[in-house]
Amino acid sequence: MKGYIALEDGTVFEGESFGAAGEAVGEVVFNTSLSGYQEVLTDPSYSSQIVTMTNPLIGNYGINEDDIESSKIQVSGFVVKEACSYPSNFTSQKSLSEYLRENNVIGIEDIDTRALTRHIREKGALKAVICSCDSEISKEKLVEKAKAWKGLKGTDLVKEVTCSKAYSWDSTEVGEKKYSVVALDFGVKYNILRILSKLGCQVKVVPAHTSAEEILSYNPDGIFLSNGPGDPSAVTYAIDTIKELIGKRPLFGICLGHQLLSLALGGTTYKLKFGHRGSNHPVKNNGNGVVEITSQNHGFCVDTQSLSSSGATLSHTNLNDQTCEGLTWPQKKLFSVQYHPEASPGPHDSGYLFEDFITMMEEQKHAETKQKQVQH
Template sequence: MDRILLLEDGSLFKGKGFGSLIDTIGEVVFTTGVTGYQEIITDQSYNGQMIVFNYPSIGNTGINRNDYESIEPTCKAVIVKEFARVPSNWHNQMNLDEFLKNKKIPGITGVDTRKLMHLLQNKGVMRGTIVDAHDDFKHAFDQLKATVLPIQQVEQVSTSRAYVSPGNERTIIVIDFGLKHSLLKELNKRNCQVTVLPYDTTAESILNLEPDGVLLTNGPGNPNDLPTVLTMIKAIQSKVPLFATGLGHQLMALANGCTVVKMKVGHRGLNHPVKDLATGTFYLTAQNHGFLVDSDSIDQTVLAVTHIELNDGSIEGIKHRYLPSFSVQFNPDAAPGPHDATHLFDQFMASVDDWKEKKGV
């Protein structure tokens, strides 16, 4: 079926529909990762977004039971040059087309994605809509212009009730802003007793559970839309070690007086070099963010920069100068992406142990 992708600047891309054939509106963003489309599509940080894949052949290995980052993906569309109709991998269960149909996510294939990305790079991310090619473009365009994208994205993807993932060493609370499964895997690998709580849990409820540490997860949208979370962070950070990734990192920065701003195109890919300022060495990280901590805003705060991205020098990691709190903008849990930064979970464990020991004294 012929479908089109319309952007808010009036650009139009022709393609064929696959997956669900419903109409859709969202923010169009691109990712450069060659592998890991299943993880990316199921990553809740892409909530409300239409994902353009830079790599032209997507779906080659199909969908398998091991690579979900969430069970019900909430991205708005998948935009590709080509999807593999016959995927091949030993634990492949279905092709991308079927998967997107099941999950009611529209896809569009046959798009000159490189041209699309050039456009986004020049003009910044923008809203877009996918409709049938024979529909009234003018109407679709007016609708797109009139649409205000939702801001309650975290609410949509966060768990509504608490649950436990058992382990028998440290007790860690995970505040779910759009939790990736791989974060839990990293904690489970380190034998943590994990309790996952909704994003709007109060500081009091958290502290009542007497955690050894708190992890603030990744998630979608603008952190400035979550003022109540900032109150929570301010209240707990002096009482328990914190580690935060992605949106959690931005929230931690906001809670400590930084400003967080929207980026023109964002960082989305698996090959972002990040320099660890403490060691002076770099490693490759998986990233997915459209907002960042404003470097000009950090000097007057209690925060210090720990990591920077080498392409544009942007802030990728911070720590509290006096408290056992630190955070990174990228995804140290990878999935997809390189495992170069998984040691940050060990660092978190060490910070938890250290704090426990001090508290014991």
């Protein structure tokens, strides 16, 4: 079966289908990770995106149930140079092509992914249509459909990926749960919840539209703002909620959570030309000068200058393009990062940030206990 990816600028790449048959629209982007394709596929931050992997061979270790980051595949389409049809790993339960077909997601191989990636770097992330079929199709019509799609800018995709109702994270981690954390689900990855649980947190996950009043009614020790897809400026209800939460409890944000927190502080965001996606991005910790290799997945970014009068300071900087990768405001008990310290996939250089969150909650609990003792 033939496969096509048609871009809004008229460029069309032709290959072979290895996933489901059909047609889907999305923003075509590229990811430079050498492995971790299963985590990429199931990351909700990739909603409405067609992901191109730059590593030429994908699928060689198959698919297993332990490494998923959400309940289903989240990408609109998947593009590779070569899809391995005979995975070899003791954890493998099925092939990549079987996994895509089960989830009704289109996959295309035998594409010149190097050429496609260079095209995206030159032109920027583009609206696209991915198609696989066993009959002749009109490439011109595919291009027109790509042009007609509304795109990501100004679109609230959080409502497509957030949970429908609050739930407690069912952890297999043993040990005492010393801290209560409410996680606002903008498209949260499972590994974030796993790490918080492992560090002694009882995590309550709530939908993105949950009010500040309801969040505080759980009496949490801390509040987590998750990753997620799309344009942060379109998620106005979450920005308003975060404004009400600032200063009430320790806050920690990742990816979209970082962007929404920045907007709540009075900052602005803008769309990057082709975004940051991969597991090898260097970020400088401005506090200690250490360079961390990070996992990233975002197409929008916080304008650092827009936060100059907010009270928050720039804590981390991207060394590739000097963009904002983190902010902190100790007096308000909040901090956030643009990248993914939970990895999955990627390096674990930034895992200390979760421990920083634990420390912040512990200090807050200690201060509250001391204040109660003084009052009595």
